[in-house]
Amino acid sequence: MLNIYNTLTKEIDEVSPLEDGVVRMYTCGPTVYRDAHIGNLRSYLMADWIRRILSAQGLDVVHIKNITDVGHMRQEMLERGEDKIIAAALEEGKTPAEIAQFYTDRFLADEQKLRIQPAHEFPKATDHIQEMIEIVERLVETGYAYEADGNVYFAVSQFPEYGKLSGNIHEAELLEAVRVEADPLKRDPRDFTLWKAAEPGRMVKWPSPWGEGFPGWHIECSAMSFKYLGEKFDIHTGGVDNIFPHHEGEIAQSEGFTGEPVVSSWVHGQHLLADGVKMAKSAGNSFIMSDIEAQGIDSMAFRYLCMTARYNTRLNFTFTSLRAAQRGLQRLKNRIWQWTMDADGDVANGADVEEWTGKFFDTVNSNLDMPGALALTWEMARSDLSAATKLTLVEKFDHVLGLELVNVVEEYESEPEALEQLVRRSSHREAGEYADADRIRAGLEDAGYVVEDDATASRIRPKAEWEKLTEDRDIISSAAEVPSLVDEMDSREVTIGIVACNYVEDVKRAVNSAFTWANGRDMEAVILDNGSTDGTSEWLEELASRDARVRVIHADHKLGEGAAKNIVLKQSLGRTVVLLDTSAEICADIYGRIEQMLDQKDVGIAGPFGLRTDNLHHFHDGEGESGEMDAMQAYCFAFRRSALKEVGLMRESFRFYRNLDIDYSFHFKEAGKRILADASLGVVQHEHRVWSELAEGERDELSLKNYRRFLEKWGDRADLLVSSGRG
Ligand code: AMP
Ligand code: ZN
Numbered sequence: 001m002l003n004i005y006n007t008l009t010k011e012i013d014e015v016s017p018l019e020d021g022v023v024r025m026y027t028c029g030p031t032v033y034r035d036a037h038i039g040n041l042r043s044y045l046m047a048d049w050i051r052r053i054l055s056a057q058g059l060d061v062v063h064i065k066n067i068t069d070v071g072h073m074r075q076e077m078l079e080r081g082e083d084k085i086i087a088a089a090l091e092e093g094k095t096p097a098e099i100a101q102f103y104t105d106r107f108l109a110d111e112q113k114l115r116i117q118p119a120h121e122f123p124k125a126t127d128h129i130q131e132m133i134e135i136v137e138r139l140v141e142t143g144y145a146y147e148a149d150g151n152v153y154f155a156v157s158q159f160p161e162y163g164k165l166s167g168n169i170h171e172a173e174l175l176e177a178v179r180v181e182a183d184p185l186k187r188d189p190r191d192f193t194l195w196k197a198a199e200p201g202r203m204v205k206w207p208s209p210w211g212e213g214f215p216g217w218h219i220e221c222s223a224m225s226f227k228y229l230g231e232k233f234d235i236h237t238g239g240v241d242n243i244f245p246h247h248e249g250e251i252a253q254s255e256g257f258t259g260e261p262v263v264s265s266w267v268h269g270q271h272l273l274a275d276g277v278k279m280a281k282s283a284g285n286s287f288i289m290s291d292i293e294a295q296g297i298d299s300m301a302f303r304y305l306c307m308t309a310r311y312n313t314r315l316n317f318t319f320t321s322l323r324a325a326q327r328g329l330q331r332l333k334n335r336i337w338q339w340t341m342d343a344d345g346d347v348a349n350g351a352d353v354e355e356w357t358g359k360f361f362d363t364v365n366s367n368l369d370m371p372g373a374l375a376l377t378w379e380m381a382r383s384d385l386s387a388a389t390k391l392t393l394v395e396k397f398d399h400v401l402g403l404e405l406v407n408v409v410e411e412y413e414s415e416p417e418a419l420e421q422l423v424r425r426s427s428h429r430e431a432g433e434y435a436d437a438d439r440i441r442a443g444l445e446d447a448g449y450v451v452e453d454d455a456t457a458s459r460i461r462p463k464a465e466w467e468k469l470t471e472d473r474d475i476i477s478s479a480a481e482v483p484s485l486v487d488e489m490d491s492r493e494v495t496i497g498i499v500a501c502n503y504v505e506d507v508k509r510a511v512n513s514a515f516t517w518a519n520g521r522d523m524e525a526v527i528l529d530n531g532s533t534d535g536t537s538e539w540l541e542e543l544a545s546r547d548a549r550v551r552v553i554h555a556d557h558k559l560g561e562g563a564a565k566n567i568v569l570k571q572s573l574g575r576t577v578v579l580l581d582t583s584a585e586i587c588a589d590i591y592g593r594i595e596q597m598l599d600q601k602d603v604g605i606a607g608p609f610g611l612r613t614d615n616l617h618h619f620h621d622g623e624g625e626s627g628e629m630d631a632m633q634a635y636c637f638a639f640r641r642s643a644l645k646e647v648g649l650m651r652e653s654f655r656f657y658r659n660l661d662i663d664y665s666f667h668f669k670e671a672g673k674r675i676l677a678d679a680s681l682g683v684v685q686h687e688h689r690v691w692s693e694l695a696e697g698e699r700d701e702l703s704l705k706n707y708r709r710f711l712e713k714w715g716d717r718a719d720l721l722v723s724s725g726r727g
Pocket of ligand 1: 029031237239240273278279
């Protein structure tokens, strides 16, 4: 039977159901005012594997997954610009219930795409307000909770076991303190809200014994788990970020209410990361299923990818690893496809099936070892078992894996005509007529097939969507994948470096303007297509195919600005590099003048738009002035490529563009180089859309973060300023 790590006992416990043959399991479900990101989906996949493992071994699993559709329409969240989608929907006159339904439907569709077995019930929080009120009333009666001004709080001091799940109570206190501003109504800072009085103007609220209000976050899971699973049940799942405060609070409420332990096993999944940090919408590094589909990648490849890391370890998501998973899945399917042809009505060997099935269940039962299960599947595939035995085994394994592996037969079906071509090709090959064979192969490929040969046979299958989309493109997932040419010799006079992300008209204007004024110079453009989705990628591809001076690298998602620019810097080969923003347009031959400026002793950066400061805390633009500056703005930023060896690359912790140019300017200053502006250089600034299309709150927050980063490093380097008399 399944043994799994229990966050409560801190041990790997065997799942032994309270009722014979039936496992009751509760999974903390999605918040439905936004799409579930693939990190959330990773934690639902974990619960799905637990369920499949148990039911494949004969247990009846009752699975409940709640829908959190309340407590999220908070005004302060909207004001911080945290949820533009919901703000827009409310503005359009949609009701909160309509918004919740919209995202619930999308969530269910995502689960279906990943073949996550649907829970037996998806109870909504808003349908269970009465049940929550009843629990809170009883907690007040028994002294576990108290009322203050229409709010009800759980009195943590009354529940001595508080902290038994998350461990450290002091840490709990700390977390509580930084999460929310001290609430003067709480008797103890650790106390948490069970019921909250509605503030004036609040739309979503209910009557209660304490006046109109709405429930706290944790109480919904106590109420719904009791209602659908009873006051004792077997397994409760969630992501590790749920351990505190959500599940700690749930235990206090539920056990305060019943006076007894409620959940036997608490199972928590580790996070999916992106760019090395927890995937979260607020961090701007989240992806949703449609981002995967947009790249033509199968949803099942994500399921396969999640299987490559144990549930209790972090997994860093990149599209490169997703594509690798897609190829792994494809190779596995290719084999299964071959077995269906080879098996040809044979029967499986019973003893082999029993032995391998035993090994498989030992593996998954051992703390949900899905990577082990996948490895075993591959070992089986490569073994010398008969094709029929392999087919039987893969079908059994797949009840747990959930990859729909045996569907490959229909998926790979080809037109009869193509199959005839394949037969003709094989006979040409046998006859040594390779030119004919290659001609047929090319024809099949043009018709959208992939031809695969191995030692014994040739097969064709329809080309997958992801293979069509990524053909002939240089696609990367991180700056680290791009080699540095910094140590190579200059092979051009000028490199125009551009980072492009959507706004294709702006991109065209900037690129074309740079070449228009080349005046016979040997120029190249190095363009990073930073995860564009609006046709920019296609235009750039087309440009590169007709103009050998243009090199395009596609990032499969939007990289942070520092990383994006570094890719351009690493790939440049011009003696002079001119970084050009897509909101800028060159309207004169600026290159001669730039060379002249950079020829001056000690000058590190040249450009038209300088910045000055007296104290590092406020930079103001040169306002049409020329001369020595404290920083150069990114719209047009020129330097010698050889300087890279001294000043290094940009700091990749700058994900947002703003103030990165100032930071990088200081790298030059520190290396003893001056920054020179010539306001008469022919460069025009147009609307900067990245800026103008951000919500005000958001752009302020992002800019501030970067400014802090800048100050941390350079705050006490007033000695580098022009006003300090240096230079
Ligand atoms: P939420 O919709 O924010 O309540 O989250 C739904 C579920 O996803 C919870 O169980 C979270 O613990 C889990 N979760 C949130 N972020 C991640 C992540 N980056 N990786 C894995 N699981 C996550
Ligand atoms: Zn929950």
